[in-house]
Amino acid sequence: MKKNAKKKHRRWYEWWEKSNFFQADPKSSKPPFVIASFCTSLYHRVLACWVVLPPPNVTEALHIGHALTTAIEDTIIRWKRMSGYNTLWVPGMDHAGIATQVVVEKKIMREQKLTRHQVGRDRFVDEVWKWKNEYGGTILKQLRRLGASLDWSRECFTMDEKRSRAVTEAFVRLHKQGLIYRKPNLRDIRLVNWDCVLRTAISDIEVDYIDIKGRTPLRVLGYETPVEFGVLTSFAYPLEWDLGEIVVATTRVETMLGDTAIAIHPDDPRYKHLHRKFAIHLSHNLILCTLKLILFSRLAISI
Incomplete structure (x- = not known):
């Protein structure tokens, strides 16, 4: 059998x-x-x-x-x-x-x-x-x-x-116990990974990091044509009282939403006119930092 x-x-x-x-x-x-x-x-x-x-x-x-x-x-x-x-x-x-x-x-x-x-x-x-x-x-x-x-x-x-x-x-x-908390003001907001297709925040473990050199078209879920990455984007933060602007360049323009500071070199002649000025955030229209663009000690500082 x-x-x-x-x-x-x-x-x-x-x-x-x-x-x-x-x-x-x-x-x-x-x-x-x-x-x-x-x-x-x-x-x-x-x-x-x-x-x-x-x-x-x-x-x-x-x-x-x-x-x-x-x-x-x-x-x-x-x-x-x-x-x-x-x-x-x-x-x-x-x-x-x-x-x-x-x-x-x-x-x-x-x-x-x-x-x-x-x-x-x-x-x-x-x-x-x-x-x-x-x-x-x-x-x-x-x-x-x-x-x-x-x-x-x-x-x-x-x-x-x-x-x-x-x-x-x-x-x-x-x-x-104070180990989980919500920051009380906009200046303490932290960036999260937001998926524009899923329309939800995702954890760091769900994110794949890719090293690229220069302009690189990549396939992105939800887009019919490749999206170009590695592009240096410039945008300007206006100064308080309409006193001008400061241009910032980045390859991760989406991180601008979480910006809390700008740094300039105190001896760079291009930014001499920005000393003691305040920059305004484009998202919430608040001053980026309560400190001025440069301290009196002439040290470059983050705003």
Whole structure:
């Protein structure tokens, strides 16, 4: 009789789950086993820990990298379990933020020829959850197929109710401690990465930096023709009381919105007429800095 490994594997795994072999017992007298990316002692000595599955993104199905990591962690957990430890391996999935938003946007554009703005926020969020349920379900099936001895009673998702409350609680605590704060005035505004196509701010990790030499046309998402980068753009800041202007040149003209200072050399004859003057920001029409363009000590200063 021909053996069906796939069916046998599924039956074994179902029996393991029903028998609760993978569940950690909080009342157990067995020593706990912990592997974590943090330590509770100065000398990095692990005191008590559990393995948390690096949550795969719901952007797509698992790939060979996930399989490798899962196999390694499963080997460690099973070995410790057989060695008499009370082991806990927590399964979970990550919402992946912008990455999931992008793949869902592409899906809607491909199938409905609509942008997320045309679809509307509520309907778009529904589409994102549909995607999560579809690919999240696939990921869970794949982990079971891999034989991962996870404690499924503790399954979590980075945007489920408990994790969302934890994020809010952490944010509130950090705000109370003064580690998260909002600057009180326009002069302290910081630049963010704004995506003109997604119409949202994105983190530094989502930005690809490219070194170019001189004028370089590059393909940019949302533009039919290449956009030219590496171009030196000049613009002028007006001086207070209409006393003239100061010209500034940059290859990143969009950063002008966050400008808080201008520097000039005190001995440069081109800027002698600007000494003791104030420059006005083009965006909010406020003085760039309460200091003048040059100090009386004749040192070049930032305004």
